[in-house]
Amino acid sequence: MESPSASLATGGDQRSLPSVSVVIITHNRLRDVVKALDSVLLNDYPQKMLEVIVVDDASSDGTYEVLKQRYRRKVNVIRNEEAIFLAGSRNRGFKLSRGEYVLQMDDDCILSTDALRNLVNVMRKDETIGVAGPAVYYGEERLVYCGARIYPFYMPIKRKNNTEVIECEFVPGTVGLFRREAVINAGLWDAENFTFQAEDADVCLRIRRAGYHPVCVPWARAYHLKKPSLIDVSSSRRAFEAGRSRILLYRRNLSKLSFIFYLASVNILVLFLYVLLITLKRKSMELIGAYIRGIAHGLLTRN
Numbered sequence: 001m002e003s004p005s006a007s008l009a010t011g012g013d014q015r016s017l018p019s020v021s022v023v024i025i026t027h028n029r030l031r032d033v034v035k036a037l038d039s040v041l042l043n044d045y046p047q048k049m050l051e052v053i054v055v056d057d058a059s060s061d062g063t064y065e066v067l068k069q070r071y072r073r074k075v076n077v078i079r080n081e082e083a084i085f086l087a088g089s090r091n092r093g094f095k096l097s098r099g100e101y102v103l104q105m106d107d108d109c110i111l112s113t114d115a116l117r118n119l120v121n122v123m124r125k126d127e128t129i130g131v132a133g134p135a136v137y138y139g140e141e142r143l144v145y146c147g148a149r150i151y152p153f154y155m156p157i158k159r160k161n162n163t164e165v166i167e168c169e170f171v172p173g174t175v176g177l178f179r180r181e182a183v184i185n186a187g188l189w190d191a192e193n194f195t196f197q198a199e200d201a202d203v204c205l206r207i208r209r210a211g212y213h214p215v216c217v218p219w220a221r222a223y224h225l226k227k228p229s230l231i232d233v234s235s236s237r238r239a240f241e242a243g244r245s246r247i248l249l250y251r252r253n254l255s256k257l258s259f260i261f262y263l264a265s266v267n268i269l270v271l272f273l274y275v276l277l278i279t280l281k282r283k284s285m286e287l288i289g290a291y292i293r294g295i296a297h298g299l300l301t302r303n
Contacts, residue, residue: 023054025107
């Protein structure tokens with residue numbers, strides 16, 4: 001049954017706080033998503049103002065059944081019978097949610113106990129902020145990013161112990177708190193062009209064009225359960241989508257001259273890194289072919 005959680009309520013001592021929906025996308029990561037959910041439910045944000053939705057993207061490891069049984073009325077668990085991937089699942093969760101703010105979160109991420117409250121407090125003070133992300137760490141002290149930039153190439157922002165809000169070009173998709181009206185004005189996630197690569201940068205850049213700002217709140221913390229990698233060589237499909245989505249993202253957001261510069265320099269460098277990583281990991285060279293086909297597809301696709 002696809003109904004928003006009944007736990008999203010108003011009234012009482014928490015009525016001055018905005019309602020927040022947490023949407024977690026998962027696929028065959030039962031252990032990780034349980035850790036992610038527990039970190040949300042243990043957050044110090046009032047539970048009466050919190051709605052939690054998990055979109056299971058056609059997992060085959062029993063995720064849906066286990067979560068339905070384990071969390072029962074605490075979490076609204078829905079299932080995609082066929083995989084619609086990351087952007088499509090984010091849209092499905094967003095459309096079901098009712099919160100004034102929507103936290104989109106990956107299944108391999110956990111929140112510090114005060115992360116959600118810190119993000120909400122910053123966004124309430126400035127209505128021009130469309131999305132706010134926490135500082136994301138791997139382990140206790142390895143800072144992965146505080147937001148990111150896309151030009152001339154993807155660059156994570158790394159500022160430890162910063163006490164000021166950091167404006168960025170986009171909030172990476174691991175976790176980000178979105179203002180509902182900003183996402184609606186931007187047009188949601190582009191599931192056609194950015195299936196599961198670069199959908200985070202694309203939606204944030206459209207939110208910027210809609211008149212809002214993406215920011216990072218360094219004193220809000222989240223933790224990545226997996227060692228982060230800028231280059232995914234896990235499958236030919238992912239290699240293809242990586243090549244395709246990067247080209248589409250830069251075509252859509254750069255001037256012709258800047259795009260030509262990207263294509264002739266950064267794109268060649270990334271291709272070299274793909275070859276190097278695949279060689280070191282002894283992966284199939286088919287991944288290189290898939291990445292190049294993705295680039296060609298991105299160049300030929302009507303933008």
